[in-house]
Amino acid sequence: MGAAGKKRETWSGSFGFILAAVGSAVGLGNVWKFPYITGEHGGGAFVLVYLVCIALVGLPLLFAEMTLGRLSKKEPVGAFSSLASAARGGKWWGFFGWMSIVTAVLLLSFYSVVGGWTLGYLVKAVSGAFSPESAANSGEAFGEFIADPYQTLAFHTIFMGACIGVVIGGVSGGIERAAKVLMPIFAVLLLTLLGYSLTTDGAGQALNFMFYPDFSKLSAGAILEAVGHSFFTLSLGMGVMIVYGSYLKKESSIFKSGMMIALLDTAIALIAGVTIFGIVFSAGQEPGTGPGLVFVTLPSLFASLPMGSLWAALFFLLLGFAALTSGISILEVAVAYFVDERGIDRKKATLFFGGTIFAIGLLSVMSTNILADFKIPVPGKGPLTIFDTLDYFISNWALVLNGLGVAIYAGWAVDAKQLWGELKDDGLGRTGFAVWIFLMRFVAPVAIILILLHTLEWI
Ligand code: PFF
């Protein structure tokens, strides 16, 4: 099944692509990470900065990645090394493609561990662990769960195994089919939980917390985190949208599907935030409790509900599915390189990369138990576990630097005429195109560079 001579795979159509891309975008970033970082950074002002980042940097970069993919019909290494003339860097841009692959491997290694936690909670729910008596000590229960190396290892193994299984199935047969089934169910369940949360007496406070900006709570660190998260949540800076765009047929509009992806991803993050904070406040808890938020506060709610175990099982099942549709997109980045550029069989490439990622993930598995006391002194952050170190460098640095690469490549290195050729029938029009190029050339790079300099304390 080498690349040579064989027709490259594609999505079945726009709808399949949108679902798969939304499946990639919507994941732990929306339901687990966004609420907890919003909680840590004090709510409204952070949310506002985040929305600005999505609109001015995230969305334009999303178009850029999709366009680079569809134009080149290649995975990130190929897309980055084939579109610029030699005078404008030529093949050297391939560096960013390689960076995407390395980042993908490292990101999935710890994403899978958290994906595993959701499966662990699913099993807990099915076995009836969420009883009214357990409501009060959901925090301890989470602590005990992640402190158990065997359970976390087992669920990391299952999660990576599932990603590998789907990616072996290929583009439309595996990835698209999984997303088509899983994403709609996820949406219905999330809305049901939102409906419930809005009836609790914490709803008003939650809306106020999320949408009333108090700028005194905004730090430079919070802004960096908002930019980083806008990349993370849209699956940017890692080549995913380049790869997914490369399987897109010419008839599908990048402009319309990109808008749809960003809108859905943002809506789901906001809904998850309101839902979770409504529950947090109605239980009189604090919003800034960190990564344990969904694994601690929601279980305490489920435990006190009629049929709580059923709710909990559904919620963690679907969170696990959302994580899975993101996990497969990350694995696909690495696999696509070997399938496309090296002509290696999809199955072999998937097993090889999946296995490597699984092995690296063991370090993150152990970060909450055996290696919990092993801390890396991270400049500006203090001592962090391996898991937290990876998360910090990838979310706040690697994705953002790679995004800078995408912006400069699309804005300056690739010929704008070529991009216009690819986008002219896409519905964004000449003005839209000019605005996009402007954002790519100036706004995105300047924003990213300022933020990086600030983090380095150079300005
Ligand atoms: N967008 C995913 C989420 O919000 O959970 C995470 C992710 C997937 C990040 C794919 C990056 C990526 F390339």
Ligand code: NA
């Ligand atoms: Na997301």
